[in-house]
Amino acid sequence: MGFFLTFISVDGKIWHKGMKSEKKIKAQSLQRFVSALFKRVGMTNTIAQDVTDALIQTSLRGVDSHGVRLVPHYVRAIKLGRINPRPSISFKKTAGATGVVNTDNGHGIYAGLFAMRKAILLAKKQGIGAVTVTKSTHFGAAGIYALEAADNDMIGLSFTHSDALVVPYGGINPVLGTNPIAFAAPCAGEEPVCLDMATSQISWNKLLMHRAYHEVLPHGVAVNVKGMETQDPMTANALLPLGGYKGYGLALMVDIFSGLLAGMPFGLGVSHMFLVDKKKRNLGHFMVAINIAAFQPVSTFKRRLKQEIEKIRREKPVLGINGVLVAGDPEKLMYTKRLKEGIPLTEEQCKEFEAIAKEFAVSTDIFSHE
Numbered sequence: 001m002g003f004f005l006t007f008i009s010v011d012g013k014i015w016h017k018g019m020k021s022e023k024k025i026k027a028q029s030l031q032r033f034v035s036a037l038f039k040r041v042g043m044t045n046t047i048a049q050d051v052t053d054a055l056i057q058t059s060l061r062g063v064d065s066h067g068v069r070l071v072p073h074y075v076r077a078i079k080l081g082r083i084n085p086r087p088s089i090s091f092k093k094t095a096g097a098t099g100v101v102n103t104d105n106g107h108g109i110y111a112g113l114f115a116m117r118k119a120i121l122l123a124k125k126q127g128i129g130a131v132t133v134t135k136s137t138h139f140g141a142a143g144i145y146a147l148e149a150a151d152n153d154m155i156g157l158s159f160t161h162s163d164a165l166v167v168p169y170g171g172i173n174p175v176l177g178t179n180p181i182a183f184a185a186p187c188a189g190e191e192p193v194c195l196d197m198a199t200s201q202i203s204w205n206k207l208l209m210h211r212a213y214h215e216v217l218p219h220g221v222a223v224n225v226k227g228m229e230t231q232d233p234m235t236a237n238a239l240l241p242l243g244g245y246k247g248y249g250l251a252l253m254v255d256i257f258s259g260l261l262a263g264m265p266f267g268l269g270v271s272h273m274f275l276v277d278k279k280k281r282n283l284g285h286f287m288v289a290i291n292i293a294a295f296q297p298v299s300t301f302k303r304r305l306k307q308e309i310e311k312i313r314r315e316k317p318v319l320g321i322n323g324v325l326v327a328g329d330p331e332k333l334m335y336t337k338r339l340k341e342g343i344p345l346t347e348e349q350c351k352e353f354e355a356i357a358k359e360f361a362v363s364t365d366i367f368s369h370e
Helices: 027-040 045-060 068-080 108-126 143-150 204-212 245-260 298-313 329-341 347-359 365-369
Strands: 022-025 090-095 098-102 128-136 154-160 181-187 190-197 283-291 343-346
Touching (some): 027 068, 045 068, 045 329, 045 343, 068 347, 098 108, 108 128, 143 181, 154 245, 181 298
Antiparallel strands (some): 128 283, 181 190
16 A cells, blocks of 8 residues: 655644653554454454554554544444444445445445445446445545555545534534545655545544644634634634635535435534444445546656656745655655654553453553563
């Protein structure tokens, strides 16, 4: 799988801050631990491997909001019955280049990969493949699926929606989700170019991390219950759309693709992610794969894209900036760093992992020996 190449967050930094009392766990060790835990809570080997791989890769790239920190949440959701650990996933081809995946309330990461792989197969024959996903759950970082297509020499697009956490432009109460968009394209000589972004100023999981670490929010990302801007993560009630009315419009577009087109709930009808009950989320996703070879030689496309991004990187930076970056360069650096040093977990996160591991009789040696 390729690297995430995402834009820098609104505070000008990749999403990872040095944390107090953190322990760095080697990716391979953490991968074995998480996979074993998922299998103990009932996942099949195949599903546990896909979900674990995606979470580890996401954390390696520094996108901690959507990485291994979500493992305890997923375990709790399986225990409550919100996520089906052994779903009967099915695919129905609806036309020459389209299809629908019924996830049976299985894990969203596995469902997303399953759907994108179907879209890729359709695109190999038809030039393009578009697949909706129904009855799904949280699918992690959207870039995972776009990159799956790019790794197969295709352009990938992935969309999903979430519970209402974002106010409409000019509104007070949240009506739409953070509704991410991801785009990826293969590039010569390096990992695919990939845009992975929420249509809100930041994701809700990033806000939760600010709460957990008692950090002030960046300017212009959240509002309180009165619709007034706040930088206090504890009083933040909703997020602001990215770029005002533009992000608001994009969020609605994503909800149409992921909810309405898929026949799933959308807008205010989407179930909340962190509810402590057995209610199924019934999320929808939308995956598109475009076969570059149907338009031009793949090698030509990749070479020209490489030339363009190198031109951008050579641009003169403004005062105070070390250099002009192409979307995702910080994640590539973080991946190399963490692959060598390990994935950082806070003391609280380690304790939470150890408690869950004890409950399901999974070894916790990695937290004491590394």
